Amino acid sequence: MSGHSLQDRYAPDTRCFGCGPANEQGLRIKSRVEGDEVVLDWTPAPHHQAFPGFVNGGIIGVLFDCHCNWAAAWHLMNRAGAASPPFTVTAEYAVKLRKPTPSTGPLRLRARVVETLDDRAVVEATLEADGSVRATCRGTFVAVGPGHPAYHRW
């Protein structure tokens, strides 16, 4: 990976709200591989808050959704021995907000694939801030084929 995020390496021109490097109004997350985890460090802007000092729970969901989707795509790519990730979409994701997430510093997300079927992966992830887990997520992400609107989107 040599320092590149998955997004910059495989989809540099995309404009997804959560993960598109080319979307200047998006979150532009940069997910990187660390062993069997995919890790993200991200700092919220003031307009990502729910109320002063704390991150909106929906924004936390955007981070989890896109970051876990990339963890799934990376895993499915390696499992298939492919040179590039498949086009994956979210089937479902569930977020638990365990305690308020401060918006004053960086957040760290860690995602890991916990189940794999032929065309899909189940991913679990945590979000940490100030040294403790604030939120968790579990989602299912599916590789789509020709005919789906998400096919060949990058």
Next chain:
Amino acid sequence: MSGHSLQDRYAPDTRCFGCGPANEQGLRIKSRVEGDEVVLDWTPAPHHQAFPGFVNGGIIGVLFDCHCNWAAAWHLMNRAGAASPPFTVTAEYAVKLRKPTPSTGPLRLRARVVETLDDRAVVEATLEADGSVRATCRGTFVAVGPGHPAYHRW
């Protein structure tokens, strides 16, 4: 309600990313009461897409999170016979993306409280576009008291 959204009526100066009327970079949803449902019509901007023509699943989660939270607050307010809604936060929410959501026109969300405990409500919601349900959500929203950072946030 006389035409006012819940947000404009009860929290006009707030800046939440999803529902704060005063956040010019937020989604600024306007939830209104229709019988026993809370309804939202909202049109995405180009930067809310996942890929051309379709809405990002995380943005769909933001809509569900804030809209269902307001449905819970409205319900708990009426149940208590209060003059204003309690300060509610999201405990958890789960989103199912059943088929791609087009970004070319308005989306309609409908939310309904399905369970109530003393301090919390469980809400189920649907998102429709072009006449069919594209996504669903179920979430739990909790009224917080003094000492919680979300207390008296509006």
